[in-house]
Amino acid sequence: MIRKTLIIIPAYNEEGSIARVVSNIRQQVADADILVVNDGSRDRTARVARESGAMVVSLPYNMGIGSAVQSGFLFAKEKGYHFAVQVDGDGQHPTSEIPRLLAALQNGVEVAIGSRFVQPTKYRPPFLRGLGIKVFSCLVSLIVGKRVYDTTSGFRAISRKGIILLAETYPHDYPEVEALITLHRNGMRFIEIPVEMNYRQEGISSISATAGAYYMLKVSLAVLVAVIKRRK
Amino acid sequence: MLEIATHLRVIIGILCFTLVGIIVELIRQDRLKEHYAIIWLLTAVSIFIFGIWPNSLNMISRIVRLHHLTTLFMVAFLFLLAIVLHFTLAISQLFDRNKRLTQEVAWLRFELEQMREPK
Numbered sequence: 001m002i003r004k005t006l007i008i009i010p011a012y013n014e015e016g017s018i019a020r021v022v023s024n025i026r027q028q029v030a031d032a033d034i035l036v037v038n039d040g041s042r043d044r045t046a047r048v049a050r051e052s053g054a055m056v057v058s059l060p061y062n063m064g065i066g067s068a069v070q071s072g073f074l075f076a077k078e079k080g081y082h083f084a085v086q087v088d089g090d091g092q093h094p095t096s097e098i099p100r101l102l103a104a105l106q107n108g109v110e111v112a113i114g115s116r117f118v119q120p121t122k123y124r125p126p127f128l129r130g131l132g133i134k135v136f137s138c139l140v141s142l143i144v145g146k147r148v149y150d151t152t153s154g155f156r157a158i159s160r161k162g163i164i165l166l167a168e169t170y171p172h173d174y175p176e177v178e179a180l181i182t183l184h185r186n187g188m189r190f191i192e193i194p195v196e197m198n199y200r201q202e203g204i205s206s207i208s209a210t211a212g213a214y215y216m217l218k219v220s221l222a223v224l225v226a227v228i229k230r231r232k
Numbered sequence: 233m234l235e236i237a238t239h240l241r242v243i244i245g246i247l248c249f250t251l252v253g254i255i256v257e258l259i260r261q262d263r264l265k266e267h268y269a270i271i272w273l274l275t276a277v278s279i280f281i282f283g284i285w286p287n288s289l290n291m292i293s294r295i296v297r298l299h300h301l302t303t304l305f306m307v308a309f310l311f312l313l314a315i316v317l318h319f320t321l322a323i324s325q326l327f328d329r330n331k332r333l334t335q336e337v338a339w340l341r342f343e344l345e346q347m348r349e350p351k
Binding site for chain 1: 331334335336338
């Protein structure tokens with residue numbers, strides 16, 4: 001049986017980097033289909049992505065990262081893919097590690113997370129962000145009952161069972177941490193695979209310093225809500 | 233004993249019937265969903281009860297130990313709170329449906345483009 005894999009790349013105004021990301025994946029994961037979810041970009045993201053050989057689903061307006069990624073899960077679910085991998089469109093995720101993430105999806109593991117903090121890597125976050133990362137790590141570890149290091153990584157491979165769940169329910173904004181709780185609550189196992197990310201040389205992070213406080217509050221609340229939410 | 237002047241009762245009565253009339257008419261014209269109208273009808277009925285039978289307000293005042301005017305405001309406030317909560321619920325539901333709809337539209341458009349493309 002052929003195992004179908006879908007690489008999901010959410011992209012909002014990424015015309016500068018999307019072609020490289022797509023072509024890297026085509027070389028490194030030759031047998032996977034690539035889906036770029038164009039999240040209402042105002043630049044040429046969709047065209048560039050299509051020309052570089054990806055399938056492109058364009059959302060009619062900017063829905064936010066969570067809804068964009070979920071569109072990808074919905075696509076994977078409907079088209080019967082066995083595995084999905086979510087990769088950022090800005091090139092910071094090491095696409096060469098995708099096969100390792102996929103290989104980890106066995107023995108009942110439904111999600112493999114490309115993680116920056118399992119082993120010491122070159123990444124040194126600024127103080128406040130580092131603190132936030134630690135807080136979430138503690139919070140999630142406490143709920144899940146095992147150590148989770150990198151809760152905010154958006155570089156993940158997901159099995160069919162996980163795809164079906166996340167197509168049904170996926171957080172809207174800042175989705176990564178909350179999604180882990182949703183997965184855990186629905187009995188899905190996940191593991192972390194250490195990876196070295198490429199850090200942005202230019203451009204700004206989607207989370208500015210002032211938004212950081214809001215981010216912390218929103219995600220903490222979302223996590224607590226996710227804990228008490230009814231199972232799907 | 234809480235007394236309300238007769239003319240005031242008439243005004244309250246007219247107000248309630250007008251409110252109920254407007255709501256029924258809106259439902260009839262399909263501009264208001266029955267589901268969301270229930271809370272408004274309840275509001276109208278309670279105002280009516282307080283108008284016709286002001287002592288009900290007095291009883292509540294005694295229970296919560298407030299001046300009856302303050303009680304009136306409290307009751308009104310609780311109703312507004314309920315209505316706002318109701319709206320928020322409606323918006324949340326609409327948000328979810330709107331999201332799913334948008335995702336499906338994007339997906340269907342993709343399918344359509346695929347079919348149109350010369351193979």
